[in-house]
Amino acid sequence: MKLINLIFPKKCIICGEFTNVKENDIFCPICRTKYETLKREPCRDCGKAQRNCRCISSKLKYAGISVTQRHVFRFSDELSRTLIYKLKRKNLSALQLFLAKECAELVKEESKGAFRDEFAIVYPPRSKSAIKEYGFDHAHIIASEVAKITGFPLLRAFKRVGGKAQKTLSAAERGQNAEKAFELSDECALTGLSVIIIDDVVTSGSTAARLSELLKQQGVKRVIVVSASKV
Numbered sequence: 361m362k363l364i365n366l367i368f369p370k371k372c373i374i375c376g377e378f379t380n381v382k383e384n385d386i387f388c389p390i391c392r393t394k395y396e397t398l399k400r401e402p403c404r405d406c407g408k409a410q411r412n413c414r415c416i417s418s419k420l421k422y423a424g425i426s427v428t429q430r431h432v433f434r435f436s437d438e439l440s441r442t443l444i445y446k447l448k449r450k451n452l453s454a455l456q457l458f459l460a461k462e463c464a465e466l467v468k469e470e471s472k473g474a475f476r477d478e479f480a481i482v483y484p485p486r487s488k489s490a491i492k493e494y495g496f497d498h499a500h501i502i503a504s505e506v507a508k509i510t511g512f513p514l515l516r517a518f519k520r521v522g523g524k525a526q527k528t529l530s531a532a533e534r535g536q537n538a539e540k541a542f543e544l545s546d547e548c549a550l551t552g553l554s555v556i557i558i559d560d561v562v563t564s565g566s567t568a569a570r571l572s573e574l575l576k577q578q579g580v581k582r583v584i585v586v587s588a589s590k591v
């Protein structure tokens with residue numbers, strides 16, 4: 361055991377238990393089991409485990425571009441909600457790295473056999489008001505970790521324009537807001553690329569659909585949406 365673990369024993373990120381949290385894990389054994397169960401939970405539409413499900417969110421179905429969608433776990437029970445809540449509000453590098461690794465596994469599956477220069481990684485940047493409130497942009501942090509792990513370049517393809525903070529809006533308003541909230545940032549060379557959008561939670565898919573539309577305008581041939589969680 362490392363000295364640092366004796367001085368600061370690791371706590372489970374979900375329940376706060378100190379017992380037996382192994383090095384390189386963020387969960388206690390009980391929460392780890394719950395997390396693995398969550399990933400294996402069958403999708404209500406295709407019947408596959410969440411982690412293997414490729415169902416497309418409603419708004420993304422009509423993006424007018426080839427879309428693949430993957431996610432690690434469903435946004436459903438308390439454990440999944442706690443993970444995402446902490447991701448958005450607490451700047452915990454262990455959690456960010458853990459979710460980045462999980463997303464990177466899906467990225468690797470979708471990009472198998474491809475050359476490094478065929479792919480790029482992008483993300484929907486957090487709003488300025490949320491960055492001001494919480495002090496960090498978890499979307500940027502996770503996307504850059506996924507880029508490091510996979511070796512694909514990270515592009516700051518999008519910027520926020522106006523738009524209200526998503527959390528203050530109803531589900532219907534969120535969809536409309538997302539359509540206005542993002543624009544392409546400075547010109548990125550995206551023509552002919554397959555672009556991987558990394559996101560925390562995909563709900564209706566309106567944000568990913570807006571980003572896909574912008575990517576299509578830039579000549580992107582395929583979009584792969586990879587999120588930690590999906591509603």
Ligand SMILES: [Zn+2]
Pocket residue numbers: 372373374375376377387388389390391392
């Ligand atoms: Zn626990």
Ligand SMILES: [Zn+2]
Pocket residue numbers: 403404405406407408413414415
């Ligand atoms: Zn499915």
